[in-house]
Amino acid sequence: MQQPYKDIIYYATLAPSGHNTQPWKFELFDDGIVMMPDWQRTLPIADPDNHALFISLGCALENLVIAARNLGYQPEVNYIFGGRGFVQILLPPSNTPPTPTEIALFEQITERQSTRCKYNGEPIPSASIEALLAAATEDKVICQAITDTTTIKALTDLVKEACILQFDNDAFVAELTQWIRFNKMKAAETNDGLYSKASGNPNVPNWLGKILVDVTVSPQSEAKKYEALINSSSALVLFAGQGNSIRTWINVGRSFERFALKATALGLKNAHVNMPCEAFDVREKLAKLMQLNSGTYPFLLIRLGYAPKMPHAYRRPVEEVIISHSEAIAAL
Ligand SMILES: Cc1cc2nc3c(=O)[nH]c(=O)nc-3n(C[C@H](O)[C@H](O)[C@H](O)COP(=O)(O)O)c2cc1C
Known part of the structure; x- marks a missing residue:
């Protein structure tokens, strides 16, 4: 059982995660896998309530389920929270082959990426938007595509406002800088974090990268940069959740991952412009x-469009994310 389960976990680890922290661990059992948060990989400043951490786990869970279906299993997901966010995935063998939809999404797991460059502004056919919204359908999740220029302009203003708040905060910039991998050597050493080439920036030595952040990054420069990136995009997509709980956050992650895989299949690129969901004061304005409705919270704001492929972000090898039973107990 060990090797097929490791293969399934490999696909789970290709999921997106905030700052590419990869905040997941897996324990193998005879009848399935338990996925749990890695509390050493939180973002206390950018994500103080851990909603982004659990959205990331939801993305990994979705990849895991899709991979399991394609590798001959009939996954059954049980949420065993108890405040710690554990998810059990039982893996009985399947009597039914994967559906064409499951196969099509599986084929995109290795291709999907967050593409942070400028897009070409080409309009997206409405059939593609409809297909994306259908793929994102999930309990407790509301997914809205925004293509009208007035709403996009209002959303861009909120992105800029939140961006300025975040980049005015030294602790936020310090946490972000800690996760930037300024060159290939560093990215390949840690296999995590924000690899500068994947963000369209050149490889530079670590010491120079840190100086460049100090000298070139300001709240205003970041706000301007994101305004230009949104202006180059064809649509924005908002993922909101009913409730502000671990279960909703995981569902948002599952919904977003299917959306991202479907977008990849349609030749579309996406990237996060989440800032107004992360700065809680601005989040209220965004909801308004x-x-x-009251009790429904915006969790992800995504830009969508057409662009060339960028280098992929790194991932830790499967062996590093599988833990023993005693390690799992210690993590409780
Ligand atoms: C919950 C969540 C929040 C994210 N927030 C941002 C963000 O604010 N800005 C950004 O550029 N990317 C964001 N990302 C994308 C990650 O940085 C990206 O998934 C990670 O670097 C791995 O790269 P990949 O998606 O290309 O595999 C987010 C991803 C997730 C799942």
Whole structure:
């Protein structure tokens, strides 16, 4: 059982995660896998309530389930939270082959990426938008595509406002810088973090990268950069959740991952412009602008469009994310 389960976990680890922290661990059992958060890989400043951590776990869970279906299993997901966010995935063998949809999403797991460059602004056919929203359908999750220029302009203003708040905060910049891998050697050493080439920046030595952040990054420069990136995009997509709980966050992750895989299949690129979901004061304005009901929270804001492929981000090898039973107990 060990090797097939390791193969499934490999696909789970290709999921997106905030700052590419890869905040997951897996324990293998005879009848399945338990996935749990890695509390050493949190983002206390950018993500103080850990909603992004659990959205990331939801993305990994979705990849795991899709991979399991394609590798001959009938996964059964049980949420065993108890405040710690453990998810059990039982893996009985399947009597039914994967559906064409499951196969099509599986084929995109190794291709999907967060593409942070400028897009070409080409409009997206409405059939593609409909297919994306259908792929994202998930309990407790509301996924809205925004293509009208007035709402996009209002959302861009909120992205800029939140960006300025975040980059005015030295602790936020310090935490972000800690996760930037300024060159290939560093990225390949840690196999995590934000690899500068994947963000369209050149390889530079660590010491120079840190100086460049100090000298060239300011709240205003970041706000301007994101305004230009949104202006180059064809649509924005908002993922909101009913409730502000671990279960909702995981569902948002599952919904977003299917959306991202479907987008990849359609030749579309996506990247996060989440700042107004992360700066809690701005989040309220965002909820109001998008007329969300009370108790429904915006969690992800994504830009969508057409662009060339960028280098992929690194991942830790499967062996590093599998833990023993005693390690799992210690993590409780
Ligand atoms: C919950 C969540 C939040 C994220 N927030 C941001 C963000 O604010 N800005 C950004 O550029 N990327 C963001 N990302 C994308 C990650 O940085 C990206 O997934 C990671 O670097 C791995 O790269 P990949 O998606 O290309 O595999 C986020 C991803 C997730 C799952």
